Amino acid sequence: xxxxxxxxxxxxxxxxxxxxxxxxxxxxxxxxxxxxxxxxxxxxxxxxxxxxxxxxxxxxxxxxxxxxxxxxxxxxxxxxxxxxxxxxxxxxxxxxxxxxxxxxxxxxxxxxxxxxxxxxxxxxxxxxxxxxxxxxxxxxxxxxxxxxxxxxxxxxxxxxxxxxxxxxxxxxxxxxxxxxxxxxxxxxxxxxxxxxxxxxxxxxxxxxxxxxxxxxxxxxxxxxxxxxxxxxxxxxxxxxxxxxxxxxxxxxxxxxxxxxxxxxxxxxxxxxxxxxxxxxxxxxxxxxxxxxxxxxxxxxxxxxxxxxxxxxxxxxxxxxxxxxxxxxxxxxxxxxxxxxxxxxxxxxxxxxxxxxxxxxxxxxxxxxxxxxxxxxxxxxxxxxxxxxxxxxxxxxxxxxxxxxxxxxxxxxxxxxxxxxxxxxxxxxxxxxxxxxxxxxxxxxxxxxxxxxxxxxxxxxxxxxxxxxxxxxxxxxxxxxxxxxxxxxxxxxxxxxxxxxxxxxxxxxxxxxxxxxxxxxxxxxxxxxxxxxxxxxxxxxxxxxxxxxxxxxxxxxxxxxxxxxxxxxxxxxxxxxxxxxxxxxxxxxxxxxxxxxxxxxxxxxxxxxxxxxxxxxxxxxxxxxxxxxxxxxxxxxxxxxxxxxxxx
Numbered sequence: 001x002x003x004x005x006x007x008x009x010x011x012x013x014x015x016x017x018x019x020x021x022x023x024x025x026x027x028x029x030x031x032x033x034x035x036x037x038x039x040x041x042x043x044x045x046x047x048x049x050x051x052x053x054x055x056x057x058x059x060x061x062x063x064x065x066x067x068x069x070x071x072x073x074x075x076x077x078x079x080x081x082x083x084x085x086x087x088x089x090x091x092x093x094x095x096x097x098x099x100x101x102x103x104x105x106x107x108x109x110x111x112x113x114x115x116x117x118x119x120x121x122x123x124x125x126x127x128x129x130x131x132x133x134x135x136x137x138x139x140x141x142x143x144x145x146x147x148x149x150x151x152x153x154x155x156x157x158x159x160x161x162x163x164x165x166x167x168x169x170x171x172x173x174x175x176x177x178x179x180x181x182x183x184x185x186x187x188x189x190x191x192x193x194x195x196x197x198x199x200x201x202x203x204x205x206x207x208x209x210x211x212x213x214x215x216x217x218x219x220x221x222x223x224x225x226x227x228x229x230x231x232x233x234x235x236x237x238x239x240x241x242x243x244x245x246x247x248x249x250x251x252x253x254x255x256x257x258x259x260x261x262x263x264x265x266x267x268x269x270x271x272x273x274x275x276x277x278x279x280x281x282x283x284x285x286x287x288x289x290x291x292x293x294x295x296x297x298x299x300x301x302x303x304x305x306x307x308x309x310x311x312x313x314x315x316x317x318x319x320x321x322x323x324x325x326x327x328x329x330x331x332x333x334x335x336x337x338x339x340x341x342x343x344x345x346x347x348x349x350x351x352x353x354x355x356x357x358x359x360x361x362x363x364x365x366x367x368x369x370x371x372x373x374x375x376x377x378x379x380x381x382x383x384x385x386x387x388x389x390x391x392x393x394x395x396x397x398x399x400x401x402x403x404x405x406x407x408x409x410x411x412x413x414x415x416x417x418x419x420x421x422x423x424x425x426x427x428x429x430x431x432x433x434x435x436x437x438x439x440x441x442x443x444x445x446x447x448x449x450x451x452x453x454x455x456x457x458x459x460x461x462x463x464x465x466x467x468x469x470x471x472x473x474x475x476x477x478x479x480x481x482x483x484x485x486x487x488x489x490x491x492x493x494x495x496x497x498x499x500x501x502x503x504x505x506x507x508x509x510x511x512x513x514x515x516x517x518x519x520x521x522x523x524x525x526x527x528x529x530x531x532x533x534x535x536x537x538x539x540x541x542x543x544x545x546x547x548x549x550x551x552x553x554x555x556x557x558x559x560x561x562x563x564x565x566x567x568x569x570x571x572x573x574x575x576x577x578x579x580x581x582x583x584x585x586x587x588x589x590x591x592x593x594x595x596x597x598x599x600x601x602x603x604x605x606x607x608x609x610x611x612x613x614x615x616x617x618x619x620x621x622x623x624x625x626x627x628x629x630x631x632x633x634x635x636x637x638x639x640x641x642x643x644x645x646x647x
């Protein structure tokens with residue numbers, strides 16, 4: 001047996017799992033016929049190959065530019081906030097961090113650093129809230145048509161502390177040379193006011209506080225507070241909105257919590273359409289204790305949020321079942337009868353601690369996340385997972401009114417836990433996972449996922465202690481992806497990687513701005529001065545999208561999501577020549593009509609402001625190719641999707 005293990009290790013494809021019976025082995029015949037990833041019973045030891053990683057341009061040149069310093073690391077160790085942003089129209093990059101350290105400043109204040117030449121020069125604007133600022137979010141507000149970096153604004157948000165706990169949130173906005181308009185809001189009804197994320201564009205911005213943990217509120221009223229910001233003259237004005245939901249409870253060692261974790265927000269380029277989401281488990285989840293995406297949608301810039309139906313059929317998506325392990329009991333069945341129970345691990349110390357998202361050009365949500373297979377599909381199961389299940393990275397996204405997924409890569413190294421981290425100080429250790437990020441091209445037609453990982457075979461370690469950047473791209477229109485690309489840096493010290501959710505484009509390459517710190521420069525002391533770097537070189541060209549993407553989802557039943565305030569009908573169906581969309585409204589609404597083909601490409605789009613009553617919208621399809629299309633009609637905050645056959 002040792003000879004077999006040594007032989008496989010020599011080939012560089014060994015992976016082992018600890019188990020109660022280390023001498024037992026289970027052979028799964030033809031396992032690759034069903035799956036590209038090994039599907040194993042975790043209660044036995046095993047030795048099987050991972051799917052080989054295919055790398056392209058694995059020695060792409062990387063370089064970095066120093067941005068500034070913070071007094072300690074407690075400005076960037078939380079993955080939820082977005083302290084990095086980019087503006088393609090002005091070629092600008094914004095980085096927001098706490099002041100302090102060798103380059104000066106008060107640790108309770110914030111610096112916004114902006115460059116329009118990839119770090120050759122920087123402009124700074126200091127934001128000085130009355131109470132100490134922490135974990136900032138930053139977004140560039142660029143007025144329509146502006147190409148002058150001096151005329152763009154910076155929008156900042158985050159939590160505040162008085163030294164003993166979280167007491168409020170801060171919101172600030174203004175442009176270079178101006179006096180920041182500061183708003184500091186206390187949330188007396190929340191036990192936690194940590195600002196987990198902010199996103200927006202085109203004058204509409206939304207910042208999310210963590211869920212209320214209050215134990216004395218009536219069932220169903222646990223909520224997230226979303227601060228809705230609208231740009232007005234020279235600042236953003238903020239008002240609160242709320243997302244209420246009845247969450248199931250998840251038990252951790254330090255108490256019971258509403259089952260909602262890894263929340264985030266993602267808005268489209270127009271700033272009006274977007275999503276708030278979390279990995280949760282609520283009363284509509286069905287019988288199983290599993291974490292899945294729970295999503296709310298807005299079509300008015302975040303003033304109103306409407307919950308989407310919870311998708312239950314993750315086990316029907318082949319990109320997922322080709323990778324995750326089946327339930328233990330089904331392993332005794334033929335391979336074609338294996339049962340899968342996908343789970344999105346989130347909360348506490350599971351990997352990772354953040355699931356970022358973007359909205360593509362078609363208005364679809366993309367979430368970069370980890371998915372695992374659970375041990376059992378019994379309704380009474382407490383969500384037990386395999387102890388040695390590999391960490392599988394996916395882009396899960398909406399398509400044609402349904403959900404789909406693209407497998408990206410296996411995360412090789414283990415996360416570094418806080419209590420095991422060599423990076424420590426008076427407040428304890430600061431660990432890290434793989435720091436998963438997601439970005440999109442300026443037009444939203446391409447999505448990029450970036451992360452850090454340690455080559456455990458080359459370095460001879462098991463934890464992500466020598467992280468280097470990896471990235472992958474997805475061309476939505478062409479349904480093509482890039483190989484996973486390793487970006488070598490020469491020192492393997494890229495810690496706390498953060499990328500902008502917007503990439504820049506120079507006419508040839510999609511360039512993804514990124515920042516990091518090198519923890520060894522502070523002698524592994526979290527309380528020591530941390531130097532922040534802009535990382536240059538994570539980029540792709542159109543020629544690198546060479547691999548066929550995931551099978552396109554074609555839902556069987558997409559006709560029925562009739563809005564409460566409207567009635568939508570499309571006829572004739574099949575259609576020859578002109579299609580008529582009949583819309584009956586009970587209130588004055590902005591009605592958006594969009595037709596997409598089977599590749600998700602938009603072939604028709606129109607917006608009308610319509611009054612109460614019946615309206616007919618005619619669409620000429622005579623120049624379209626024959627085939628199936630999806631007609632999406634959005635009336636206010638409600639959406640109807642109809643499958644239409646063009647002959």
